[in-house]
């Protein structure tokens with residue numbers, strides 16, 4: 001729909017559908033009761049609420065989607081930027097974890113080869 005805009009919320013492709021031109025509008029205050037948009041997949045209202053001195057939660061009334069964000073993230077533009085940053089960090093984290101796993105596998109293999117070589121030489125020494 002051309003009069004709507006989408007914000008990708010998570011790495012699981014959860015999308016907040018918002019009415020244009022609300023990108024720079026506050027997600028605080030008046031919009032909190034009405035909802036800040038629609039959760040695209042379940043078509044339920046997504047709300048925003050303070051949960052502590054430092055954080056607020058974005059939550060879907062339909063499916064229970066809940067994202068905790070810093071309180072400074074108070075406009076749609078900031079929310080969009082923050083979510084993209086989180087998704088990018090998550091990707092980096094996954095790449096790093098997979099790299100470490102590969103490295104451990106490699107180490108394990110070389111250690112085994114090393115052990116095999118040692119026992120071979122031990123055998124020859126006998």
Ligand SMILES: [Zn+2]
Pocket residue numbers: 039041042043044060061062063064065
């Ligand atoms: Zn939902």
